[in-house]
Amino acid sequence: MLFVTLRDDPSDAEIPSHKLLLRAGYIRRIGSGVYAYLPFMWRVLQKVSQIVREEMNATGAQECLLPQLQPAELWKESGRWDTYTKAEGIMFSLIDRREQQLGLGPTHEEVITTVARDMIRSYRQLPLHLYQIQTKFRDEIRPRFGLMRGREFIMKDGYSFHADEDSLKKTYQDMYQAYSNMLRRSGLAFRAVEADSGAIGGSGSTEFMVLADAGEDEVLYTEDGKYAANVEKAVSLPADAELSSFTSYEKRETPGTETIEKLCQVLNCSPTQVVKNVLYQTVYDSGLTVLVLVNIRGDQEVNEVKLQNELTKLAPQFSAKTVLSLSVPTTEAIGGWAAKSLPLGYIAPDIDDEYIAGSKDVSGKFVRLVDQTAVELKNFVTGANEAGFHVVGANWGEQFKLPEIVVDIRKARPGDHSVHDPSQTLQTARGIEVGHIFQLGTKYSQAMGANYTNEQGEEKPLVMGCYGVGVSRLAQSAVEQSYDKDGIIWPVAIAPYHAIISVPNINDGQQVEIAEKLYTELNKAGVETLLDDRNERAGVKFKDADLIGIPYRIVTGRAIANGKVEVVKRATRESQEIAIEEVVSTLQQWIRAAIAG
Numbered sequence: 001m002l003f004v005t006l007r008d009d010p011s012d013a014e015i016p017s018h019k020l021l022l023r024a025g026y027i028r029r030i031g032s033g034v035y036a037y038l039p040f041m042w043r044v045l046q047k048v049s050q051i052v053r054e055e056m057n058a059t060g061a062q063e064c065l066l067p068q069l070q071p072a073e074l075w076k077e078s079g080r081w082d083t084y085t086k087a088e089g090i091m092f093s094l095i096d097r098r099e100q101q102l103g104l105g106p107t108h109e110e111v112i113t114t115v116a117r118d119m120i121r122s123y124r125q126l127p128l129h130l131y132q133i134q135t136k137f138r139d140e141i142r143p144r145f146g147l148m149r150g151r152e153f154i155m156k157d158g159y160s161f162h163a164d165e166d167s168l169k170k171t172y173q174d175m176y177q178a179y180s181n182m183l184r185r186s187g188l189a190f191r192a193v194e195a196d197s198g199a200i201g202g203s204g205s206t207e208f209m210v211l212a213d214a215g216e217d218e219v220l221y222t223e224d225g226k227y228a229a230n231v232e233k234a235v236s237l238p239a240d241a242e243l244s245s246f247t248s249y250e251k252r253e254t255p256g257t258e259t260i261e262k263l264c265q266v267l268n269c270s271p272t273q274v275v276k277n278v279l280y281q282t283v284y285d286s287g288l289t290v291l292v293l294v295n296i297r298g299d300q301e302v303n304e305v306k307l308q309n310e311l312t313k314l315a316p317q318f319s320a321k322t323v324l325s326l327s328v329p330t331t332e333a334i335g336g337w338a339a340k341s342l343p344l345g346y347i348a349p350d351i352d353d354e355y356i357a358g359s360k361d362v363s364g365k366f367v368r369l370v371d372q373t374a375v376e377l378k379n380f381v382t383g384a385n386e387a388g389f390h391v392v393g394a395n396w397g398e399q400f401k402l403p404e405i406v407v408d409i410r411k412a413r414p415g416d417h418s419v420h421d422p423s424q425t426l427q428t429a430r431g432i433e434v435g436h437i438f439q440l441g442t443k444y445s446q447a448m449g450a451n452y453t454n455e456q457g458e459e460k461p462l463v464m465g466c467y468g469v470g471v472s473r474l475a476q477s478a479v480e481q482s483y484d485k486d487g488i489i490w491p492v493a494i495a496p497y498h499a500i501i502s503v504p505n506i507n508d509g510q511q512v513e514i515a516e517k518l519y520t521e522l523n524k525a526g527v528e529t530l531l532d533d534r535n536e537r538a539g540v541k542f543k544d545a546d547l548i549g550i551p552y553r554i555v556t557g558r559a560i561a562n563g564k565v566e567v568v569k570r571a572t573r574e575s576q577e578i579a580i581e582e583v584v585s586t587l588q589q590w591i592r593a594a595i596a597g
């Protein structure tokens with residue numbers, strides 16, 4: 001077999017699981033975000049896939065396989081071609097010899113909705129749930145961490161179709177359970193969290209987070225277990241604002257106070273008395289750039305995911321469907337649209353639209369949004385639209401007009417009080433998103449005309465749900481959660497092999513004979529076993545067995561003189577001598593217990 005391990009950490013790997021999978025010969029990098037799954041890895045991926053498949057089938061979902069090459073027309077029908085090829089730029093696209101545009105599937109809503117449109121006619125066919133396990137392609141901006149964020153990776157994606165929301169909710173609940181089962185069976189510690197549903201809104205989405213410090217996502221949760229959410233979505237109660245000490249409206253000279261911290265030092269006030277004015281720049285898919293001014297309480301931060309969702313709601317007024325990008329404009333970007341020099345750091349809520357040199361591509365007016373936290377303030381401090389100056393004792397409805405659009409776009413933070421029970425404070429954890437279930441509603445069926453006829457004979461759009469598991473990401477996250485200084489410690493359920501027989505000395509005929517006999521018997525009995533009969537020192541073999549993380553190591557060493565072998569558990573390093581004729585039954589029992597647990 002191909003069995004190549006590396007002594008040293010590969011220089012291009014940052015996190016433990018990535019280093020270990022490379023060192024232990026599970027994966028090999030072929031290009032940026034593109035990996036070869038070598039035989040060990042492929043066995044792990046097949047085990048994960050099988051668990052996923054069993055849990056999906058148990059809910060009544062059916063497996064299929066959809067094309068990876070997808071005609072651009074389908075994506076134009078759903079309105080996602082531009083967003084996926086330009087904005088997020090996540091879809092690989094190409095032109096074939098007939099000059100037809102195609103994309104390599106990053107996800108399959110368009111394809112499945114086309115199938116449903118053609119094949120589902122009546123409510124009698126509903127509900128229906130199809131899934132597949134397949135390679136996906138995404139031209140990620142930052143592919144990294146090995147299989148965690150690849151440009152080619154394996155996903156289970158499922159799509160369900162319903163006559164109504166109630167039916168969708170039932171399947172969504174089934175999926176919640178199925179996903180929990182998959183992760184539990186794969187031996188992972190995880191948390192299901194409320195997630196952002198983007199601009200689609202929908203009635204909800206849940207992400208399944210494997211808890212690990214290397215996770216790219218932040219999760220906020222309460223100790224009582226009643227609340228957990230992705231920070232992108234999380235809500236909380238803001239701390240109370242301090243009563244303002246300014247009683248009359250005045251302009252004050254405040255040089256060098258571009259930050260809230262400096263400002264509060266100079267004015268000797270609390271950030272909760274300040275209305276902070278944050279400038280954003282957004283580009284809609286109509287090509288229009290729009291400048292956005294957000295007023296928010298000085299001690300709070302803007303949650304850009306929530307802000308983007310609000311801006312997406314405004315898209316129709318700019319003849320657009322969606323937001324292509326959102327950012328705090330750089331000095332260079334400001335230069336591109338400013339009609340005159342902006343008082344950055346000293347902007348007031350009423351900054352004049354004259355600062356924008358409007359054009360065909362740039363909207364001439366600021367979109368003004370005020371966060372709930374700023375609405376309630378009295379006698380507040382804010383910018384004076386003049387470098388080096390602020391105003392104090394200001395009030396909405398007096399010096400400043402309250403923006404019409406009031407939003408909740410503040411970022412919830414660890415330590416904030418929880419909405420469901422203010423005695424609980426939000427705690428923080430890092431998570432790896434391995435699964436995401438989503439109530440889509442009728443977004444795709446409406447856009448693509450996928451209807452069915454209901455009991456009353458009326459045409460209705462299909463109600464949809466979608467459910468994804470990152471199979472390859474899940475496999476690596478198991479390593480991220482379970483390793484030690486010597487290597488990987490696979491959960492038994494997804495280990496590439498259950499056991500490895502290490503023959504200390506292959507020149508000892510008796511050792512080899514017993515090893516080969518055990519090897520045959522174990523495999524015959526369903527204990528997936530490797531035989532390390534390489535001509536290497538025993539120490540090298542033990543090190544490699546530890547590195548690749550096989551749960552049980554069987555050593556045909558000195559103990560064979562007493563009719564026994566040494567068996568070492570990888571996770572605990574617990575070692576015991578077991579009579580040769582009891583090895584098969586003992587391991588069967590251990591494996592059964594480990595997989596059930």
Ligand code: ATP
Nearest residue numbers: 147148149150153155433434435436468469470473
């Ligand atoms: P992320 O926020 O991490 O980019 P996503 O929200 O775009 O992921 P989904 O579209 O919800 O991902 O895809 C379903 C699942 O596929 C994710 O929960 C994740 O486990 C997995 N996944 C997504 N992108 C990648 C990737 N580049 N490499 C490996 N797995 C991925």
Ligand code: MG
Nearest residue numbers: 207433435436
């Ligand atoms: Mg997701």
